Amino acid sequence: MNTTELLNALPVTTWNHLRVNGAPKEANLPERPESGWGETNTAYELSDGVRCTAVLPQECTGEYSGLGKEADLRIHTEANFSRFFLAEGVSEGITYLREKLDAQHPNAVTHTAIHAKSGSKVTFVQIIQSDPEVEGLSASLTQIAAEPGADVTLVQLQLLSGKSKRYNGVSVKVARDARVKIVRAELGGNIVVTGARAMLGKTAGAFDLSAIYYGDGDSILDFNDVAVHTGRDTHSEMHTAGVLADRCRKTLRGTIDFRRGAVHAVGHESEDVLLFSPEVRHRAAPLILCTEENVEGQHAASAGRLDENVLYYLASRGLDPQQAMRLMVDARFAPVVDQIPDKVLRDLVRASLERRLEHAQILG
Amino acid sequence: MADEVKKTQVEDIDRSFYDFRYEVNASFQTDAGLTPEIVKQISEEKNDPEWMREFRLKSLEIYNRTPLPNWGPSLEGLNMDGIVTYVRPNTEMQAKWADVPDDIKNTFERLGIPEAERASLAGVGAQYDSEVVYHNVKKEVLEQGVVYTDLESALKSDHAERIKEHFMHLVPPTDHKFAALHGAVWSGGSYVYVPKGVSVEIPLQSYFRLNAPGAGQFEHTLIIVEEGAYLHFIEGCSAPKYNVANLHAGCVEIYVGKNARVRYSTIENWSKNMYNLNTKRAVCEAGGTIEWVSGSFGSHTSCLYPMSVLKGEGARMEFTGITFAGNGQDLDTGAQVIHAAPNTSSHIVTKSIAKDGGVSNFRSAVAVTKDAKNSKSAVSCESLMLDERSRSDTIPVMDIACDRVDVGHEAKIGRISEEAVFYLMSRGLTEEDARALIVGGFAEPIAKELPLEYAVEMNNLIHLEMQGSIG
Numbered sequence: 001m002n003t004t005e006l007l008n009a010l011p012v013t014t015w016n017h018l019r020v021n022g023a024p025k026e027a028n029l030p031e032r033p034e035s036g037w038g039e040t041n042t043a044y045e046l047s048d049g050v051r052c053t054a055v056l057p058q059e060c061t062g063e064y065s066g067l068g069k070e071a072d073l074r075i076h077t078e079a080n081f082s083r084f085f086l087a088e089g090v091s092e093g094i095t096y097l098r099e100k101l102d103a104q105h106p107n108a109v110t111h112t113a114i115h116a117k118s119g120s121k122v123t124f125v126q127i128i129q130s131d132p133e134v135e136g137l138s139a140s141l142t143q144i145a146a147e148p149g150a151d152v153t154l155v156q157l158q159l160l161s162g163k164s165k166r167y168n169g170v171s172v173k174v175a176r177d178a179r180v181k182i183v184r185a186e187l188g189g190n191i192v193v194t195g196a197r198a199m200l201g202k203t204a205g206a207f208d209l210s211a212i213y214y215g216d217g218d219s220i221l222d223f224n225d226v227a228v229h230t231g232r233d234t235h236s237e238m239h240t241a242g243v244l245a246d247r248c249r250k251t252l253r254g255t256i257d258f259r260r261g262a263v264h265a266v267g268h269e270s271e272d273v274l275l276f277s278p279e280v281r282h283r284a285a286p287l288i289l290c291t292e293e294n295v296e297g298q299h300a301a302s303a304g305r306l307d308e309n310v311l312y313y314l315a316s317r318g319l320d321p322q323q324a325m326r327l328m329v330d331a332r333f334a335p336v337v338d339q340i341p342d343k344v345l346r347d348l349v350r351a352s353l354e355r356r357l358e359h360a361q362i363l364g
Numbered sequence: 365m366a367d368e369v370k371k372t373q374v375e376d377i378d379r380s381f382y383d384f385r386y387e388v389n390a391s392f393q394t395d396a397g398l399t400p401e402i403v404k405q406i407s408e409e410k411n412d413p414e415w416m417r418e419f420r421l422k423s424l425e426i427y428n429r430t431p432l433p434n435w436g437p438s439l440e441g442l443n444m445d446g447i448v449t450y451v452r453p454n455t456e457m458q459a460k461w462a463d464v465p466d467d468i469k470n471t472f473e474r475l476g477i478p479e480a481e482r483a484s485l486a487g488v489g490a491q492y493d494s495e496v497v498y499h500n501v502k503k504e505v506l507e508q509g510v511v512y513t514d515l516e517s518a519l520k521s522d523h524a525e526r527i528k529e530h531f532m533h534l535v536p537p538t539d540h541k542f543a544a545l546h547g548a549v550w551s552g553g554s555y556v557y558v559p560k561g562v563s564v565e566i567p568l569q570s571y572f573r574l575n576a577p578g579a580g581q582f583e584h585t586l587i588i589v590e591e592g593a594y595l596h597f598i599e600g601c602s603a604p605k606y607n608v609a610n611l612h613a614g615c616v617e618i619y620v621g622k623n624a625r626v627r628y629s630t631i632e633n634w635s636k637n638m639y640n641l642n643t644k645r646a647v648c649e650a651g652g653t654i655e656w657v658s659g660s661f662g663s664h665t666s667c668l669y670p671m672s673v674l675k676g677e678g679a680r681m682e683f684t685g686i687t688f689a690g691n692g693q694d695l696d697t698g699a700q701v702i703h704a705a706p707n708t709s710s711h712i713v714t715k716s717i718a719k720d721g722g723v724s725n726f727r728s729a730v731a732v733t734k735d736a737k738n739s740k741s742a743v744s745c746e747s748l749m750l751d752e753r754s755r756s757d758t759i760p761v762m763d764i765a766c767d768r769v770d771v772g773h774e775a776k777i778g779r780i781s782e783e784a785v786f787y788l789m790s791r792g793l794t795e796e797d798a799r800a801l802i803v804g805g806f807a808e809p810i811a812k813e814l815p816l817e818y819a820v821e822m823n824n825l826i827h828l829e830m831q832g833s834i835g
Contacts, residue, residue, distance in 0.1 A: 012435075012757055012759055013434065013435035014435050014436075014727060014729075014759050014761060015435065015729060015761070016434070016435070018729055018731075018761045018763055019763075020761050020763075021435070258777075260752055275764070275766075275767035275769070276767065277767055278734065278766060278767045278768070279734075280765075280767060281763075281764070281765050282762070282763075282764040282765075283761065283762065283763045283764070284761070284762045284773075285759070285760070285761045285762075286760060286773065286775070287757065287758060287759055287760075288747075288757070288758040288775055288777050289755075289757045289758075290747065290749060290755065290756045290757065290758075290777050291752070291754070291755045292749070292752055293749040293750065293751050293752045293754070293779050294749075294752070294779050295749075295777065295778065295779070296776075296777070296778050297775075297776065297777040297778070298774070298775065298776050298777075299758075299773070299774065299775050300772070300773065300774045300775075301762065301771075301772065301773040301774075302770075302771065302772045302773075303762065303764055303769065303770075303771045304767075304768075304769055304770045304771065305767050305768055305769075
């Protein structure tokens with residue numbers, strides 16, 4: 001199926017020459033091979049209170065992810081692995097969704113739906129990994145519906161090799177007094193296209209996104225996160241920290257969309273980027289769209305190198321520049337890494353970052 | 365009535381001050397529409413040098429093959445076939461107001477231009493429809509070697525070669541469709557040349573008035589400020605309201621020399637049938653500074669994003685702007701900056717107010733090239749929504765290709781704080797006064813950047829009458 005719409009399209013377009021209106025063409029979702037996507041190396045472990053359902057819950061459909069409608073449809077129809085979950089009651093455990101790309105299973109096109117029933121509390125962790133040399137594809141669509149009072153946490157850890165492509169669409173529907181939280185770490189892949197879109201349509205619904213990314217080599221990173229507020233007293237928090245090294249090209253679009261009726265809605269959004277190389281390209285488009293008078297919206301973005309005064313201070317305390325850099329990156333990523341509810345996974349993420357930072361040059 | 369809960373009202377800008385008109389008394393005007401014949405006609409009428417005639421025709425070709433922008437406000441209501449691109453008023457350019465025909469002179473008298481000239485300006489240019497009808501500059505400024513005249517006269521002076529070297533080099537006709545249109549049909553506008561080291565202490569001002577219904581105004585302002593010089597240039601514009609669309613596609617090009625400084629202040633108050641598709645651009649050499657102060661109040665639709673190219677090391681840009689959109693208005697404004705040299709800095713501060721179904725959008729672009737090491741940029745935009753029928757979008761973009769930078773952006777959107785209203789009322793203010801004070805305070809950081817007479821005009825423009833109770 002050919003897609004005609006831009007991936008990760010900016011909700012309101014702007015100057016074309018800035019190249020932020022959508023993901024670049026070279027980051028398009030690859031066409032399905034004639035032989036199909038093959039089999040996947042995918043597994044899941046259910047926690048108490050979570051069970052699988054054979055049919056896609058209708059509650060999870062009707063909205064689209066930040067990737068866009070056409071990309072969602074493609075992943076939906078071409079998925080070589082689909083899993084639909086129903087969560088009831090309060091669960092202290094974690095449901096793990098594991099996906100590994102290897103020579104025999106280089107492509108995982110996965111469709112996941114999470115339907116959290118009223119008053120439920122549940123945590124899902126998606127772990128996407130690959131063998132170092134595999135040139136694979138991980139394309140996933142995750143559709144979440146949180147019924148009134150539900151509390152859903154989705155942790156996405158992407159640790160692919162530098163030769164794989166990653167597409168990650170998340171659509172979220174938040175009901176009255178419900179909360180959906182996404183903790184996202186995109187730490188691998190040579191093309192990463194990610195878009196989360198939350199529809200806050202009911203009173204006092206909340207959406208939190210805490211994200212980190214690390215881009216190096218010649219990778220392309222493209223993000224499109226959107227919080228649409230139509231319900232009263234809805235709340236969104238979208239905060240991203242990132243590191244760009246080598247010749248990485250990154251675009252982050254973050255949109256808070258206050259629509260009529262979103263009385264007393266609050267939305268905050270931020271991005272903080274560390275630039276480690278004079279050859280990186282950092283693009284950001286943090287939008288606030290507003291057709292409701294009674295709201296509070298704020299965004300902040302900053303980009304730059306490590307503060308030389310901080311480096312100097314740390315050097316005076318006996319740290320070499322590489323150690324100082326690690327410390328500073330750790331400090332930036334810690335608020336997100338610390339939210340990973342599993343020590344083994346936290347260590348996995350830290351080890352991955354450690355490996356990447358070893359190759360980074362910070363002082364030109 | 366005590367039991368009637370009224371929403372807070374902020375009155376529309378009182379436009380009656382600007383909304384007067386005279387019969388069109390043109391000595392020449394083209395047919396409506398845009399054809400090579402019309403472009404040639406304008407060129408002949410203006411007695412263009414050959415290179416300009418060719419430039420116009422080439423621009424028309426570019427216009428014809430360039431699509432309308434696929435972003436920004438809708439331009440559906442703009443029909444170029446209905447626009448008259450050239451209307452020459454029935455007078456030559458004069459250096460004394462007494463010599464200007466009564467209808468035109470009365471127009472500018474009512475707008476307060478001659479009075480402002482006497483009180484606080486070093487020179488004034490006044491354009492009526494497509495041509496400049498009055499131009500005068502104080503003797504002492506002329507004695508400093510400053511040139512301030514209409515562009516048509518300058519093209520025939522010893523500055524002709526300099527104009528040829530600079531005209532539409534910063535804004536080439538290929539830039540966008542309306543830059544191409546401007547290249548094809550431009551007329552009127554001002555030429556300012558400030559020699560090395562000269563500081564023009566008192567501002568120069570050009571005022572643009574469009575009187576003819578269904579007409580376009582395409583004035584070109586070319587400013588060259590040499591090394592170490594200083595200029596404050598003020599631009600004002602207005603028009604009476606008609607039922608047909610008018611078009612303003614002017615162009616401003618500013619060349620800021622090494623260590624020179626230019627301040628460019630604008631109060632835009634076109635009528636609400638105007639499509640204001642204006643292009644402004646400045647380039648700054650090493651150590652140069654460009655300061656934009658911009659107030660956008662009028663127009664049916666505006667697309668206005670002054671661009672600053674910081675070409676030389678240590679160049680600096682400041683943009684301070686306010687946009688007020690009321691009923692039927694779609695004002696898409698902001699700023700662009702390109703940091704193209706080391707140690708450059710930019711600072712963009714804007715305020716947007718939207719009410720009564722108006723659309724007030726902020727759009728910006730901050731680009732930092734590979735060579736712009738140790739550059740700094742800060743963008744801050746605040747929007748105030750005065751009712752739930754209006755719209756205010758903030759669309760900023762950063763594009764950074766250099767790691768040794770410090771770039772920050774912050775934006776806020778909100779409403780009048782009930783806590784602040786409550787506090788002020790507890791200090792004895794009525795609710796109406798409290799709300800007026802808060803909105804006035806919101807606009808104040810911009811107002812204080814304006815020249816005094818324009819700050820007064822802005823206060824006239826934002827005639828904020830508040831009434832009602834907490835609703």
